[in-house]
Amino acid sequence: MTQDQLKRAVAEAALAYVEKDEVLGVGTGSTANFFIDALASIKQHIPAAVASSKATAERLQKLGIEVVDLNSVDNISVYVDGADEVNPYLHMVKGGGGALTREKIVAAVAKKFVCIADASKQVPVLGQFPLPIEVIPMARSYVARELVKLGGTPVYRQGFVTDNGNVILDTYHLSIVNPVALELTLNQIVGVVTNGLFAQRGADVLLIGSSDGVKTYLKP
Numbered sequence: 012m013t014q015d016q017l018k019r020a021v022a023e024a025a026l027a028y029v030e031k032d033e034v035l036g037v038g039t040g041s042t043a044n045f046f047i048d049a050l051a052s053i054k055q056h057i058p059a060a061v062a063s064s065k066a067t068a069e070r071l072q073k074l075g076i077e078v079v080d081l082n083s084v085d086n087i088s089v090y091v092d093g094a095d096e097v098n099p100y101l102h103m104v105k106g107g108g109g110a111l112t113r114e115k116i117v118a119a120v121a122k123k124f125v126c127i128a129d130a131s132k133q134v135p136v137l138g139q140f141p142l143p144i145e146v147i148p149m150a151r152s153y154v155a156r157e158l159v160k161l162g163g164t165p166v167y168r169q170g171f172v173t174d175n176g177n178v179i180l181d182t183y184h185l186s187i188v189n190p191v192a193l194e195l196t197l198n199q200i201v202g203v204v205t206n207g208l209f210a211q212r213g214a215d216v217l218l219i220g221s222s223d224g225v226k227t228y229l230k231p
């Protein structure tokens with residue numbers, strides 16, 4: 012099976028986690044896009060969705076699903092999104108598509124986080140994928156120097172501006188043996204808006220698309 016076929020299979024499997032007549036949170040990226048396309052078959056049961064990016068909002072709206080502002084809802088039953096890496100504890104690296112801040116906000120509100128990914132995203136230890144860090148533009152050089160002090164090698168994502176008007180430092184070589192602690196440490200650097208570690212609030216359910224079918228993992 013191709014990687015896209017695995018993504019499509021796992022996205023379709025995630026439909027089983029969508030709660031009828033509840034507001035749904037929807038992530039960003041190619042796997043999330045397969046999920047949005049799959050939602051067409053059950054859209055009559057989705058009163059509204061909260062999107063984690065402008066791109067996702069547009070795709071949902073094209074399908075005829077109402078997109079609402081997060082401030083207008085009290086809760087989100089389920090949030091479905093992809094990941095760049097996921098470890099056995101269901102901690103993730105996210106933000107390859109640059110939507111990490113809104114993704115983390117929607118994930119924080121959601122009662123359940125369902126991560127959908129193809130098998131290439133499963134890793135024993137996070138950190139091969141460079142960690143995306145969203146930064147206020149004027150703080151870019153300062154934050155980069157602080158990341159170097161932590162052992163990282165930050166690379167400015169040239170020509171990319173987030174939906175929030177900020178920039179991204181893709182950071183290589185960080186030692187992510189304790190994702191929860193590193194997430195907190197990075198949050199304390201002044202000028203950092205969000206880092207791509209989703210460890211304090213990891214996934215509750217992980218669906219992995221593999222050549223043997225879709226496998227389900229629960230948070231240990």
Ligand SMILES: O=C(CO)[C@H](O)[C@H](O)COP(=O)(O)O
Pocket residue numbers: 038039040041042043092093094095104105106107108109110111114
């Ligand atoms: O965090 C993300 C976007 O900010 C995506 O979930 C992540 O990059 C995975 O993307 P894809 O499904 O295209 O591999």
